[in-house]
Amino acid sequence: KYPSKVKLVDVGPRDGLQNEKAPVPAAVKIELVHRLQDAGLTEIEVTSFVSPKWVPQMADNAEVMAGIHRKPGVRYSVLTPNMMGFDAAVLSKPDEIVVFAAASEAFSQRNINCSIAESIERFRPVVAAAKARNIYVRGAISCTVGCPYEGEIQPERVELVARLMKDIGVQHIGVADTIGVGTPLKVQRAMEAALRHYAINDVSGHFHDTYGQALANTLAALEMGIWQFDASSAGLGGCPYAKGATGNVATEDVVYMLQGMGIETGIDLDKLIDAGKFISDFLERKPNSRAATALLNK
Numbered sequence: 001k002y003p004s005k006v007k008l009v010d011v012g013p014r015d016g017l018q019n020e021k022a023p024v025p026a027a028v029k030i031e032l033v034h035r036l037q038d039a040g041l042t043e044i045e046v047t048s049f050v051s052p053k054w055v056p057q058m059a060d061n062a063e064v065m066a067g068i069h070r071k072p073g074v075r076y077s078v079l080t081p082n083m084m085g086f087d088a089a090v091l092s093k094p095d096e097i098v099v100f101a102a103a104s105e106a107f108s109q110r111n112i113n114c115s116i117a118e119s120i121e122r123f124r125p126v127v128a129a130a131k132a133r134n135i136y137v138r139g140a141i142s143c144t145v146g147c148p149y150e151g152e153i154q155p156e157r158v159e160l161v162a163r164l165m166k167d168i169g170v171q172h173i174g175v176a177d178t179i180g181v182g183t184p185l186k187v188q189r190a191m192e193a194a195l196r197h198y199a200i201n202d203v204s205g206h207f208h209d210t211y212g213q214a215l216a217n218t219l220a221a222l223e224m225g226i227w228q229f230d231a232s233s234a235g236l237g238g239c240p241y242a243k244g245a246t247g248n249v250a251t252e253d254v255v256y257m258l259q260g261m262g263i264e265t266g267i268d269l270d271k272l273i274d275a276g277k278f279i280s281d282f283l284e285r286k287p288n289s290r291a292a293t294a295l296l297n298k
């Protein structure tokens with residue numbers, strides 16, 4: 001019933017760190033990426049090429065990308081909201097770019113300063129330019145079950161944005177519960193909406209854990225055959241435009257669950273916990289992962 005293999009994208013260096021107030025040195029971000037790839041992660045979302053005025057923590061994007069010793073077989077992705085971001089990102093040779101829209105108009109305005117329709121027009125040339133260079137294009141849809149400004153979001157909104165993304169050539173769609181308000185059946189409905197326009201192999205889940213539902217939501221998506229998920233080592237994170245929302249589901253917790261279910265991830269949990277401990281130590285806090293906490297105290 002469940003997929004035999006799952007691919008995890010660690011978004012900790014980007015989604016995890018983007019909201020940290022104190023600057024995290026590029027060297028620390030690079031070390032985190034190295035530890036994640038050593039732990040067996042094959043997909044790492046490294047940084048974003050967004051306005052440094054909006055998200056100061058990601059201002060060192062090019063420096064971080066340049067400092068990574070790339071491991072064969074690992075793919076490195078970056079966020080690019082517009083052509084300016086894409087033109088800067090391309091110099092860093094990402095394997096994949098991410099254009100990010102929202103299922104909620106209000107969130108689109110707060111996050112990227114434009115309407116959903118305008119965002120699609122900004123992405124259109126980005127997608128074309130990426131494809132011309134053989135760079136894979138992933139799309140993210142924020143607020144697919146709930147929005148901090150609009151409240152509950154209906155699946156039709158998700159379906160609409162998925163269709164718009166598909167129309168401009170976005171190759172994969174990530175269904176995000178930005179503020180972690182989703183519960184399993186609502187998440188399944190958001191997933192179904194995306195699946196009307198994308199094949200099962202081209203859809204992933206991105207769950208924040210604000211209400212402690214992210215693992216349940218992951219399981220609900222797995223039951224549908226979804227086998228790709230974003231997660232953040234040590235449960236780092238939060239979105240600057242989604243006040244009160246906590247980090248993504250901890251990669252450690254997802255790996256622990258999948259291992260227990262006999263689902264292959266290729267990830268070494270002990271090394272992953274070390275990676276999460278490394279960044280948590282730097283941030284002077286405990287890893288926000290139940291599995292990491294349990295295993296570190298063993």
Ligand code: HMG
Pocket residue numbers: 015018048049050051052054055079081082084085086100111112113114140141142143176177178179206208239240
């Ligand atoms: P804007 O102000 O509408 O852009 O911002 P603009 O084109 O009008 O330009 C205004 C200024 O920004 C200009 O500079 C541009 O050069 C500069 P100025 O002349 O004032 O000095 N600018 C840029 N600088 C660097 N890189 C760029 C860029 N574009 C313009 N790419 C923009 C539009 C999207 C840039 C802005 O709103 C922004 O940066 N927003 C931040 C978005 C962000 O990073 N959000 C967090 C990531 S999304 C997320 O976390 C959700 C996700 O995890 C899924 C989920 O959980 O939901 C993916």
Ligand code: MG
Pocket residue numbers: 015176178206208239248
């Ligand atoms: Mg996110």
